[in-house]
Amino acid sequence: MHALTYERRRLTGIRSTWLVLAAVLLADAAVAALTVRQPSLADPVRVLTAGVPLLPLPIAALGAGVVGALSYGHEVRYPVLQPLLLPVRRRLGLLLAKLLVSAVYSVLLVAATLAVDAGVYAVVLHRPPTPAPALVGFAALAVTAGWIGLLAAALLRSAAAGVLVLLTLPVLVEPTVRLLRDGSLTGDRLRAAHWHRLFPVDTGHAWLSGPLSGLHSTASLSPRGLLLLAAGPVLLLLLGYLAVLPRRRGV
Amino acid sequence: MFQAIGLTKSWRRGRPPALLDLSFDAREGQVTVLLGAEGSGRTTALRLALGLDRGQGVALFDGRPYRRIRRPEREVGAVLGDPGRHTGHPGREARGHLRMVAAAVGVPARRADQLLEQTRLAPAAGHRLRTFSPGMSRRLALAEALLGDPGTLLLDEPTHGLSPKNTEWFHAFLRAFAAGGGTVLATVRDPREAAALADRVVTLDGGRLMADQAKADFVGSRLRDEVSVRGPQVGRLADLLTESGAQVRREGGAGIAVVGASRTQIGELAYRHGILLHELADRAAGSGAGSSSGPGVAPAPVAVPQSSSAGASALPPPSAAPAQPGETVVVLTPGSAVSASVPVPTADTATRSRVPAGLASVSGPLYRDEPPASDQRSE
Numbered sequence: 146m147h148a149l150t151y152e153r154r155r156l157t158g159i160r161s162t163w164l165v166l167a168a169v170l171l172a173d174a175a176v177a178a179l180t181v182r183q184p185s186l187a188d189p190v191r192v193l194t195a196g197v198p199l200l201p202l203p204i205a206a207l208g209a210g211v212v213g214a215l216s217y218g219h220e221v222r223y224p225v226l227q228p229l230l231l232p233v234r235r236r237l238g239l240l241l242a243k244l245l246v247s248a249v250y251s252v253l254l255v256a257a258t259l260a261v262d263a264g265v266y267a268v269v270l271h272r273p274p275t276p277a278p279a280l281v282g283f284a285a286l287a288v289t290a291g292w293i294g295l296l297a298a299a300l301l302r303s304a305a306a307g308v309l310v311l312l313t314l315p316v317l318v319e320p321t322v323r324l325l326r327d328g329s330l331t332g333d334r335l336r337a338a339h340w341h342r343l344f345p346v347d348t349g350h351a352w353l354s355g356p357l358s359g360l361h362s363t364a365s366l367s368p369r370g371l372l373l374l375a376a377g378p379v380l381l382l383l384l385g386y387l388a389v390l391p392r393r394r395g396v
Numbered sequence: 397m398f399q400a401i402g403l404t405k406s407w408r409r410g411r412p413p414a415l416l417d418l419s420f421d422a423r424e425g426q427v428t429v430l431l432g433a434e435g436s437g438r439t440t441a442l443r444l445a446l447g448l449d450r451g452q453g454v455a456l457f458d459g460r461p462y463r464r465i466r467r468p469e470r471e472v473g474a475v476l477g478d479p480g481r482h483t484g485h486p487g488r489e490a491r492g493h494l495r496m497v498a499a500a501v502g503v504p505a506r507r508a509d510q511l512l513e514q515t516r517l518a519p520a521a522g523h524r525l526r527t528f529s530p531g532m533s534r535r536l537a538l539a540e541a542l543l544g545d546p547g548t549l550l551l552d553e554p555t556h557g558l559s560p561k562n563t564e565w566f567h568a569f570l571r572a573f574a575a576g577g578g579t580v581l582a583t584v585r586d587p588r589e590a591a592a593l594a595d596r597v598v599t600l601d602g603g604r605l606m607a608d609q610a611k612a613d614f615v616g617s618r619l620r621d622e623v624s625v626r627g628p629q630v631g632r633l634a635d636l637l638t639e640s641g642a643q644v645r646r647e648g649g650a651g652i653a654v655v656g657a658s659r660t661q662i663g664e665l666a667y668r669h670g671i672l673l674h675e676l677a678d679r680a681a682g683s684g685a686g687s688s689s690g691p692g693v694a695p696a697p698v699a700v701p702q703s704s705s706a707g708a709s710a711l712p713p714p715s716a717a718p719a720q721p722g723e724t725v726v727v728l729t730p731g732s733a734v735s736a737s738v739p740v741p742t743a744d745t746a747t748r749s750r751v752p753a754g755l756a757s758v759s760g761p762l763y764r765d766e767p768p769a770s771d772q773r774s775e
Contacts, residue, residue, distance in 0.1 A: 395448060
């Protein structure tokens with residue numbers, strides 16, 4: 146079984162892959178064009194990643210997550226390989242191939258995003274943006290988002306469920322991290338007044354992607370902390386999938 | 397060689413098992429057909445054989461169960477799923493789809509193109525799967541199953557809902573595959589199609605094995621000759637024939653096919669009731685038709701006549717002697733054929749089902765045994 150070839154042909158053969166790519170690039174260009182004109186917002190990193198304060202994740206990461214979720218959702222919805230995927234080792238191999246192809250797609254998506262936004266930046270301001278190390282973290286975030294979408298869809302057997310998990314995770318994780326860092330939940334400093342921060346409605350939206358997309362965040366995270374934060378859900382979902390893998394017949 | 401040993405699929409509680417202790421062999425060079433109505437457990441048997449469903453029993457492909465085969469796609473090809481709709485993504489092109497599956501199977505893309513030619517899909521290779529007709533979808537599914545060049549084919553209703561031309565193509569292909577030394581196991585719901593396709597017919601009913609017969613035995617025991625009748629008033633004739641116990645199938649507006657009544661009997665019946673006929677012809681069931689005995693015969697689907705028809709109860713016989721079991725009571729009035737027979741209470745369902753008792757009572761002993769009936773008619 147040539148799982149990598151299969152996954153590459155599967156991904157390039159359906160329209161949604163290219164539709165998501167086009168939609169992400171269009172939205173990115175539009176957001177970048179809006180932000181670059183306002184001097185207060187025209188931070189190069191922010192323009193390049195096209196961060197939108199309303200969304201829990203950068204647009205490119207969302208696109209990567211959608212394609213990752215569809216990648217497994219299609220296997221469930223259109224069970225073409227039904228008898229072929231009975232052995233556990235084959236399903237594992239297919240999952241690894243999907244993770245790899247999803248990562249490549251995410252990186253390409255990020256590269257295209259940066260290219261488009263850099264073009265917008267250069268055209269409007271007549272000077273090229275200076276690259277920042279945070280952009281590597283941006284690519285890592287997109288890859289992680291793709292994996293979370295893929296693994297959640299694999300665990301829950303539905304592309305929609307995968308996308309939902311991807312959208313929900315940052316919303317849940319960010320306030321929790323903030324509470325933990327504040328120490329509100331630990332020791333004698335447990336104060337009821339801080340519980341309102343669990344509801345993301347009232348306080349300023351400072352999402353997981355804050356430090357990367359150039360948005361102002363109340364919970365300032367180091368790149369290492371962000372990496373740990375993103376790797377946690379991936380590992381959890383992977384463990385969950387490995388737990389149900391032998392009990393399922395087929396995908 | 398495929399062997400099924402005691403395949404059983406039971407539900408948790410309260411429901412009868414979908415499949416109970418099914419054992420049969422499918423040999424190389426033969427087309428074996430699993431025949432049964434919808435819900436008789438044919439698809440369950442195939443899914444159990446592949447290990448897609450949980451159940452009891454063993455299915456062996458050349459002595460090994462499916463999941464022990466190292467590269468199963470090289471030995472077993474399966475065509476499963478909803479007939480008429482392809483399982484693939486509807487937005488994908490046929491060529492890309494088959495190449496994708498070829499990668500999963502581990503064969504070069506060249507093989508996919510070759511199979512598109514072989515299944516006559518090459519002209520439609522650039523079209524999306526959503527534009528495919530049921531016949532094309534089934535041929536594409538067959539092409540997928542053949543990618544690994546397997547020696548055994550498992551097909552779930554390959555020809556259900558297809559046009560006669562596509563059905564014929566499928567039959568020819570499967571027979572050629574078997575003739576080349578392959579093993580074919582297909583499920584079919586029409587007995588006539590089973591007779592046309594199979595070398596061996598395994599009949600299922602309600603999840604149980606009813607018969608495992610070679611084709612000749614099957615044709616002799618399960619299929620009977622039909623009589624094709626055409627005419628402007630066949631509707632009325634159909635009612636009369638059904639009343640007298642024959643099995644009638646409509647064929648368009650002005651034609652019926654009758655099982656369980658000979659040409660002579662139908663002709664006489666039509667004459668007596670003044671029904672005009674345009675055609676009355678025998679139609680052979682198969683090559684081995686005629687032999688009416690054989691062990692393990694499944695009950696043929698013939699309606700056993702009711703013990704008293706409506707007409708008989710409306711017109712009680714003048715001589716009020718109660719009929720003994722087995723005795724035939726016939727009342728005839730002008731313009732209506734009424735027959736009634738008291739069925740012999742017997743356990744031999746095979747005998748009873750094959751003898752159209754009601755019709756025999758109308759045509760056979762009628763004129764000889766009951767002269768009063770003739771007198772009544774001549775008035």
